[in-house]
Amino acid sequence: MTIWQVLGIPPTGDEAEIRRAYAQQLKTHRPDKDPGGYQQLREAFDAAKQQAGSGATPVHLDIRHPSSAPAVEVALPEAKTFYTAEEMQALAHKLVNTEMVGIVAMNGLCIKIASQGSLLQQQQFHQHLAAALSEEQGLTEGLLDRVSGLLGWGIEEYDYSYIIPGPIQYAIQQRLRETEINRAWLQMATEEAHGSLLSKTAIRLLKSDYQQVPFWVRLTPGLPQALLNQAQRFTSYYPEIAERLNPVMLEFLRLKRLMLSWQGIFLLVFWGMAFNSLSRQPDIHHAASITAIVIVIFYLYLSDVLMMGLSGRPRWLSGFFFLDFLLSLAVIQLFFGGIFFAAVVSIPPSGHGPMALVSLLAILVLGIVFWAAWPKDVPFIRKPGITISRIFSSPWKLLEWMSFSWFSAIWTLLYFTLCVAVLSELLKLFK
Incomplete structure (x- = not known):
């Protein structure tokens, strides 16, 4: 191809015409869209200007009879190569x-x-x-x-x-x-080798090729939660990692299941010891104590089990929420109302003295506990039930708040004594 064919004009010595042709062709062969075409156009432009500047007579082609005049081939200079x-x-x-x-x-x-x-x-x-x-x-x-x-x-x-x-x-x-995904995968491998026992086990299960979830996973306290934490930690930022993880384990984590947890075990032991202490007091009615035990078990364990069982039946679930709402209102009235009544009755007629101060302090603490336990961003029909559940779960929350440090055991013992004393005064009202 000749330089004039590249420029799209017949041979000419007019530099102005050469520049106009170059500008016109540049619209088609932009350097960012067609680098090869641009290079060829630029080299043809330089060669045409050089020929026009030398004063040589360009060879004119007969447009009506192109074959009547030979085309003048001008070799384009080759670009120097700086690298392969x-x-x-x-x-x-x-x-x-x-x-x-x-x-x-x-x-x-x-x-x-x-x-x-x-x-x-x-x-x-x-x-x-x-x-x-x-x-x-x-x-x-x-x-x-x-x-x-x-x-x-x-x-x-x-x-x-x-x-x-x-x-x-x-x-x-x-x-x-x-690169980011590979780094996250290497981080998982590092934690698998040097992390805690639960963390190691969770990562190995996520990377395993199990065709079904081993039975002992549900029976190991804290392991299902560790599995969930590890899966969410990596897949939330790097969804591509999910393709490398065991799909059986991921599906297991998507569904709510009954599993042992350290929280459930601790609360069972805590309230079991509390009611065992109350059973030794002769002025507490046996039926009232059993009723309190059933209420605690319901809000700590049975409520969640029933909601999971009824999750596929919307009408039954709505009925359960309504009954739970009525029951929770009654429990709140008996629990907080009873403690409030016991505190007021213990105030001496004079309204002075240490007992009056203790009673007023108890009423203040009672109001703070109720305010802290009352949920904010849930439907109103669920608020009473969640409030009672939070109160019965408060011993574990106390440990979490103190990060399970050694001195949290002292505060847990003091809290245990306080719970036994409050329940004792409350149950004495129903003898």
């Missing part, structure tokens, strides 16, 4: 694996191309380097930011496609995401 594809990939490998060595080599090559190459060659260098980096495993955002800052890519800008084309940008982002 293998050398560019090796440079990207150095940047990712030995960053400082790679940066030194990159700067040297960039300076060489800037001083000896054309604008097109400089642009191609940036694009080729970006494409090579997108193929390197282990590419990080930190390295990409440093390379961008040194070469002026401006990746922090909204659109930098005038330097790096969109497909290469997408490939780079995919490589960065792959």
Whole structure:
């Protein structure tokens, strides 16, 4: 193809016409859309200007009879090659694996191309380097930011496609995401080797090839929760990791099931010891004590079991919520009303003395407990039931609040004594 065919005009010595043809063809062969066509157009433009400036008479073709005059072939100058594809990939490998060595080599090559190459060659260098980096495993955002800052890519800008084309940008982002996922997977492997016993077991189960969940998973206190925590921790930020985890375990975590927990065991022991202490007091009616035990068991264990069992039957579940609402209102009235009545009765007629102060303090604490236990962002029909459940779960919440430290045992013992004393005064009212 001749230079005039590239420019789309007949041979001419008019530089103005050559420039107009170049500007017209440039709309079709933009450097960011068609680098090869742009390079050919630019070289044809330079050659046509050089011929027009030398004063040589251009050969005119007969447009009506093209075959009557031979076409004048003008060889386009070949662009100098500063690197091969293998050398560019090796440079990207150095940047990712030995960053400082790679940066030194990159700067040297960039300076060489800037001083000896054309604008097109400089642009191609940036694009080729970006494409090579997108193929390197282990590419990080930190390295990409440093390379961008040194070469002026401006990746922090909204659109930098005038330097790096969109497909290469997408490939780079995919490589960065792959690096983050592999790091998260390595972090799981590290915790599997050096974490706590529960954490190790949970990660091994998530990475296992079990076809069904082992029976002992449900019977190990804290293990189901550890499984859930580990799965949510990684898949919430890296959903792609879910493809590497055991689907049976993930499906097991999606459904609510009855499982042992340290909270359930602790509360069973705590309230069991409390009612055992109350059973030894002769002035507490046996029936009242049994009723209190049933109420505690219902709100700590049976309520959740019934809701899980009725989850597939909306009408039955609505009926349960209504009955639970009425029962919870009655329990709140008996519990808080009874304690309030006992505190008021214990105040001496004079209204003074240590007993009056203790009673007033008890009433204040009672109001604070009720306010703290009352849920805020749930339907009103569930608020009474959740309030009672929170009160009966408060011993475990006290341990959690103190981060299970050694002195939490002292406060738990004091809280146990307080609960026994309150229940004792409350149950004496029903003898």
